[in-house]
Amino acid sequence: MSEQRHPDIEVYIKNCPLETILEWLGERCDEVRTLNSVGGTHALEVSIERCTVPVMIHEKAVGKAWISIWFRSDKTPWPRDIDCAHEVSRALGTQVRCIAESWTESNDNDEEEWWRIENGIAEKIQWPNS
Template sequence: MQDLEIYIRDVQPGAVSAWLGAHVDALELNDQDLSGVVKGQARYQGHPLRISLYPGAFGKRYASLVLEGEHLPWRTDLDCARSAWRALETEIRCSPGDWKEGDPVEDETWWRLDSRGEKRVVWN
């Protein structure tokens, strides 16, 4: 099983399902109410895809979106973040993919995608 995870700043109700609906089939995700965890599912290239949206991550301004499946619409978190940024027009963050559990937190950098472009930043 593979997974992708991105963080969406100030996500709006219905925005994630509108964006994902253009990339997957049979989307079942009710993200109109963002007061708690939102679980959903879809299909991508005929394979099941699990979707989890966790509003209130990282100081409540961000929602964590996790996609899990054997086949995913994007190859990397950054590819997913780029697609989300183009569609949602809000700041998106994701892991650069080289951080490992146990690495010092002060060295942890993230990709930040926003109107200023793409940049590696320390999350603070």
């Protein structure tokens, strides 16, 4: 696994209400501002550890069970997606998934390796088919 800092952070949260995710963001970040909210897509800006980070939240990102939260910057407290996924899974008490390696333009497979994090355990899976 690459230890290099990812250019952005995206995690997928299973069966968790949007309100609960927004509460966690409010506790984790110094400030959370909603810029736009249309349907199931929410554009936010958060201040976290003295950095301003744009955030996109997509409800029903994969089927009905998954909400995506995308921190669109490398200026986050988490160097890699899996670091954020562990924190979110602990804080929200639910399964969280993230890509196993940082996404690149060359990632053109429909099925890639992902981390499934639940109850403090990280397991590599093929997703979205599992």
